[in-house]
Amino acid sequence: SQQGEEDPQALSIQEGENATMNCSYKTSINNLQWYRQNSGRGLVHLILIRSNEREKHSGRLRVTLDTSKKSSSLLITASRAADTASYFCATPLGSNYKLTFGKGTLLTVNP
């Protein structure tokens, strides 16, 4: 079963602009995680937000979590060309903490 679904599927912005990606999920969660994948590479863990947290920051990243709406957003401020990648949300399911990934948001930052 798929837990996280990202929106939009693709986003194209200019360098310096902010990028916002959204994630919706279906069941109750312990935490929600965001990952980045550069083309043809592995996934890189960006940030984890716990179910009792509403907002978290890490550098230029800001993540919010609304458990009542079962949604999260990832904001990248002052984007750079190097931020061009696919971004995925995921939550651990079950006792094995298996992560399931959606199709992601493909972010393109134009110089």
Add this chain to the structure above:
Amino acid sequence: EPEVTQTPSHQVTQMGQEVILRCVPISNHLYFYWYRQILGQKVEFLVSFYNNEISEKSEIFDDQFSVERPDGSNFTLKIRSTKLEDSAMYFCASSGLGANYGYTFGSGTRLTVV
């Protein structure tokens, strides 16, 4: 920063041959995973491994797949008789115990079956 190491980075094999993909997870992690990503598609869960046994596997992980942790450090994925549709990027990941741990992924092995 600790890394998950995967070898080889690229493997080309003939259909029907056996391949072994290798991974060295982070040493103090307890959960290990294999995922795959067919070109242009999403990352799919294959199998999770904990306490020296499979804890969960997906429908993709059929009898031609197996995993092992032979020596306490390496974590391998074996595909017994490869098919063309096994061509994909295979990612190993590990995580510590507890819901507050993220995964650390390796850079992947690109498997091409010809």
